[in-house]
Amino acid sequence: MRNKINIGILGGGQLARMSLMAAVRMGFEVSILEKQEGSPAGQLTDNEYTGWVDDKKILKNFIENCDVITLENEFIDYHYIEKIEKSGKKVIPSAKTISLIQDKYIQKETLRNKKIPAAKFMSVECDTKFEEVVKELGLPFLLKSRTMGYDGYGNATVYCDEDFKIAIEKLKTRKSKLFAEKFVNFSKELAIMVVRTEKEIATYPVVETVQKDHICKEVIAPADISPEIAEKAKYLAKKAIRAVDGIGLYGVEMFLTKEGAILINELAPRPHNSGHYTIEACYTSQFENHIRSVLGYPLGSTEMIKPAAVMINILGKREGEGFPENMDEVLKEKSVAIHIYGKKKSRVGRKMGHITAIGDKTEAILKKARKAEKIINI
Amino acid sequence: MRNKINIGILGGGQLARMSLMAAVRMGFEVSILEKQEGSPAGQLTDNEYTGWVDDKKILKNFIENCDVITLENEFIDYHYIEKIEKSGKKVIPSAKTISLIQDKYIQKETLRNKKIPAAKFMSVECDTKFEEVVKELGLPFLLKSRTMGYDGYGNATVYCDEDFKIAIEKLKTRKSKLFAEKFVNFSKELAIMVVRTEKEIATYPVVETVQKDHICKEVIAPADISPEIAEKAKYLAKKAIRAVDGIGLYGVEMFLTKEGAILINELAPRPHNSGHYTIEACYTSQFENHIRSVLGYPLGSTEMIKPAAVMINILGKREGEGFPENMDEVLKEKSVAIHIYGKKKSRVGRKMGHITAIGDKTEAILKKARKAEKIINI
Numbered sequence: 243m244r245n246k247i248n249i250g251i252l253g254g255g256q257l258a259r260m261s262l263m264a265a266v267r268m269g270f271e272v273s274i275l276e277k278q279e280g281s282p283a284g285q286l287t288d289n290e291y292t293g294w295v296d297d298k299k300i301l302k303n304f305i306e307n308c309d310v311i312t313l314e315n316e317f318i319d320y321h322y323i324e325k326i327e328k329s330g331k332k333v334i335p336s337a338k339t340i341s342l343i344q345d346k347y348i349q350k351e352t353l354r355n356k357k358i359p360a361a362k363f364m365s366v367e368c369d370t371k372f373e374e375v376v377k378e379l380g381l382p383f384l385l386k387s388r389t390m391g392y393d394g395y396g397n398a399t400v401y402c403d404e405d406f407k408i409a410i411e412k413l414k415t416r417k418s419k420l421f422a423e424k425f426v427n428f429s430k431e432l433a434i435m436v437v438r439t440e441k442e443i444a445t446y447p448v449v450e451t452v453q454k455d456h457i458c459k460e461v462i463a464p465a466d467i468s469p470e471i472a473e474k475a476k477y478l479a480k481k482a483i484r485a486v487d488g489i490g491l492y493g494v495e496m497f498l499t500k501e502g503a504i505l506i507n508e509l510a511p512r513p514h515n516s517g518h519y520t521i522e523a524c525y526t527s528q529f530e531n532h533i534r535s536v537l538g539y540p541l542g543s544t545e546m547i548k549p550a551a552v553m554i555n556i557l558g559k560r561e562g563e564g565f566p567e568n569m570d571e572v573l574k575e576k577s578v579a580i581h582i583y584g585k586k587k588s589r590v591g592r593k594m595g596h597i598t599a600i601g602d603k604t605e606a607i608l609k610k611a612r613k614a615e616k617i618i619n620i
Numbered sequence: 621m622r623n624k625i626n627i628g629i630l631g632g633g634q635l636a637r638m639s640l641m642a643a644v645r646m647g648f649e650v651s652i653l654e655k656q657e658g659s660p661a662g663q664l665t666d667n668e669y670t671g672w673v674d675d676k677k678i679l680k681n682f683i684e685n686c687d688v689i690t691l692e693n694e695f696i697d698y699h700y701i702e703k704i705e706k707s708g709k710k711v712i713p714s715a716k717t718i719s720l721i722q723d724k725y726i727q728k729e730t731l732r733n734k735k736i737p738a739a740k741f742m743s744v745e746c747d748t749k750f751e752e753v754v755k756e757l758g759l760p761f762l763l764k765s766r767t768m769g770y771d772g773y774g775n776a777t778v779y780c781d782e783d784f785k786i787a788i789e790k791l792k793t794r795k796s797k798l799f800a801e802k803f804v805n806f807s808k809e810l811a812i813m814v815v816r817t818e819k820e821i822a823t824y825p826v827v828e829t830v831q832k833d834h835i836c837k838e839v840i841a842p843a844d845i846s847p848e849i850a851e852k853a854k855y856l857a858k859k860a861i862r863a864v865d866g867i868g869l870y871g872v873e874m875f876l877t878k879e880g881a882i883l884i885n886e887l888a889p890r891p892h893n894s895g896h897y898t899i900e901a902c903y904t905s906q907f908e909n910h911i912r913s914v915l916g917y918p919l920g921s922t923e924m925i926k927p928a929a930v931m932i933n934i935l936g937k938r939e940g941e942g943f944p945e946n947m948d949e950v951l952k953e954k955s956v957a958i959h960i961y962g963k964k965k966s967r968v969g970r971k972m973g974h975i976t977a978i979g980d981k982t983e984a985i986l987k988k989a990r991k992a993e994k995i996i997n998i
Binding site: 246247263266267268269280285286287288525526534537538539540541542543545547548563564565566569570573574576577579580581582583584595600 | 624625641644645646647658663664665666903904912915916917918919920921923925926941942943944947948951952954955957958959960961962973978
């Protein structure tokens with residue numbers, strides 16, 4: 243084995259950037275493959291490969307330079323991951339796991355086969371009629387792209403036949419097959435990070451995620467739920483990750499229904515926005531445990547350092563430079579941590595950074611973090 | 621003002637590396653000037669300048685690319701800092717401050733002029749006799765290089781006339797004038813980080829530093845001292861930084877004597893080994909406050925998150941690669957944070973990284989950190 247270990251990440255966005263920082267702190271090298279040069283992660287390493295998995299030459303160079311490979315999104319066709327595996331390099335998560343997650347219909351079938359509770363769903367083909375779906379799932383229901391959906395892109399809520407037609411037309415442009423899902427009238431959206439190696443499995447605390455316009459806006463850690471529900475959520479999250487043969491780091495999104503049931507919403511085979519708080523709030527961040535799990539190394543403690551943590555996403559408020567004009571103003575809020583992702587350009591609603599605050603009481607730190615978020619001009 | 625701010629650091633070692641990481645997390649750009657390519661900090665930025673302050677062309681390019689400039693050691697002749705200032709770019713700490721710190725004799729005179737307590741000292745010229753020094757300072761005394769001393773290099777303890785002659789011969793090779801200092805029979809060595817802008821001054825907790833062979837081995841935060849002594853130490857540390865007109869981040873080393881007096885030992889105009897624990901242990905690390913102070917921005921909270929923190933330096937145990945052979949073994953110690961600096965080569969006694977542990981009780985976390993340090997093979 244070479245002394246210095248090089249970890250390859252497919253993708254160079256903020257998730258790769260924060261994993262890179264955790265890896266670098268421990269002295270590992272990181273290689274980044276991303277379509278454009280100077281990506282949030284690519285700008286932090288000399289091992290920057292510009293191109294994508296469909297460029298055989300670039301991919302070959304990238305693979306040869308890495309000891310192990312991971313990824314920051316689930317949108318890479320698992321056949322490419324298989325190719326990398328066939329070249330002899332380990333990919334975590336594996337092609338098999340990605341194949342069970344990236345098509346949400348298959349993901350849901352996989353969970354159903356293991357009797358893991360989730361919203362009822364059905365396949366939607368070209369000839370599927372509105373009435374058939376209503377008969378199966380009731381109204382309203384969700385129409386979803388099977389692949390490539392994120393932050394609300396690729397989803398539509400259907401209340402009537404006309405909605406159905408419009409949604410199908412709209413989602414067709416995304417070149418993905420569709421499926422329909424029962425609408426869940428939830429009381430809270432929850433999430434858990436799960437990290438797993440061949441030897442260990444660990445969960446981070448259950449958090450509440452608050453979405454606005456289908457994008458995660460705030461995360462409250464831990465979620466204000468009973469210990470019984472928290473235990474059940476952790477149990478189901480672990481079961482879900484085992485169901486997809488998952489090794490590595492996973493975000494598990496869930497619904498807590500008004501009746502107190504937990505339904506798995508979605509799995510993400512990578513660091514997750516709901517786990518950003520762990521950088522400041524836990525002994526070992528999701529990003530460090532991402533790196534540890536990819537290497538098959540012992541996991542770090544997922545315990546929180548303080549009783550409460552909040553994370554607020556910094557979403558672009560304007561078109562223009564990807565750096566805030568008024569950092570000096572933002573930093574007046576003494577004990578919040580500001581993360582800016584180094585994206586070249588901002589646009590309205592784009593994830594540009596995040597703010598974390600930790601402390602003893604959720605309310606007090608939420609106030610601070612919200613104040614900082616309100617001020618920032620990015 | 622350009623939207624993205626570029627902070628230049630003179631030097632690319634571990635202190636620059638950790639300052640860079642804090643800057644990057646907040647979205648700033650960092651430029652590194654270092655003699656060799658691929659330095660611990662240089663490897664993390666595209667803005668890597670290879671050369672030194674005496675290379676006019678490189679320095680000019682570097683200065684032009686930066687909005688503000690700082691440094692990671694006090695060994696750069698302050699005349700170079702003056703030149704940068706004359707080019708119109710701000711340097712924090714300023715040439716004036718560096719001129720008052722980098723020559724330890726001048727540093728001690730500056731503190732004495734402000735009546736800040738420190739060990740008695742005197743100049744040593746070519747014709748200074750052993751008896752003259754003994755008469756003034758007693759035995760033993762220390763003979764020190766006025767400039768370029770660190771980690772015990774440039775110091776010698778003198779017990780007799782023969783020691784004196786040997787020490788003078790040895791220290792002469794360092795091409796620095798000498799001075800002598802009264803030997804302090806201390807009960808503890810203490811240190812404090814002070815950070816100061818035009819508007820604010822803040823101190824981190826007083827810590828105890830434990831040296832082995834003149835190199836900082838362990839840091840205990842906070843030091844086990846009375847609140848009165850802690851207050852006095854903070855008061856003197858701030859006074860010392862004001863005495864050198866210090867803006868930016870400073871390490872202040874002190875002795876606590878057996879009689880309970882505090883004597884200032886040395887000032888360092890930069891992040892300091894005794895402040896590494898702040899990365900995990902404080903709301904805002906010394907490195908983040910370094911960056912904030914260099915920009916003249918509001919300072920972050922210097923408060924500790926947990927009651928106790930310890931830091932242990934990872935010193936090279938062998939010659940060879942600068943990366944541990946057994947990271948997987950080291951990471952078994954669940955809740956310690958391992959920092960490896962990315963130096964290409966290790967050698968016995970070289971600072972290769974550090975370990976931090978935080979918690980409720982010093983004893984328990986010290987045990988964990990020591991265990992991890994014992995295992996690591998670097």
